[in-house]
Amino acid sequence: LQLVESGGGSVQSGGSLRLSCAGSGYTDSTHCMAWFRQAPGKGREGVANIVVDGATTYADSVKGRFTISQDGAKNVLFLQMNSLKPEDTAMYYCAARKNYQFCPSYLTGGSYEFTYWGQGTQVTVSS
Numbered sequence: 186l187q188l189v190e191s192g193g194g195s196v197q198s199g200g201s202l203r204l205s206c207a208g209s210g211y212t213d214s215t216h217c218m219a220w221f222r223q224a225p226g227k228g229r230e231g232v233a234n235i236v237v238d239g240a241t242t243y244a245d246s247v248k249g250r251f252t253i254s255q256d257g258a259k260n261v262l263f264l265q266m267n268s269l270k271p272e273d274t275a276m277y278y279c280a281a282r283k284n285y286q287f288c289p290s291y292l293t294g295g296s297y298e299f300t301y302w303g304q305g306t307q308v309t310v311s312s
Contacts, residue, residue, distance in 0.1 A: 193306030206262040206279030217288035222275035231292035242289040276305040
């Protein structure tokens with residue numbers, strides 16, 4: 186399975202971006218998918234994840250501002266980011282694992298549970 190992110194860029198505080206993650210290859214491995222981010226000098230942080238049945242989980246820092254969704258037919262994962270803040274500046278990665286059991290619990294401290302990762306897309310929010 187290959188994951189390729191796109192949609193990152195530079196925006197001003199309060200702006201919006203929509204990230205995409207296209208999956209190709211063994212797409213049966215995408216029953217639990219997530220967005221993580223990593224800012225310079227910080228650890229990898231879970232942003233949101235989604236299970237194959239559509240259930241979603243969000244980090245407290247992005248609740249009400251970010252929305253994760255997926256187009257199963259096209260094997261694309263999205264992250265709609267609204268009301269962006271400078272502290273959202275980071276490299277954003279999509280990740281996938283086949284087993285969806287306990288998927289919501291992997292958002293916090295569970296990045297090692299994900300088998301497949303994209304190369305990342307940079308999001309920069311200026312004040």
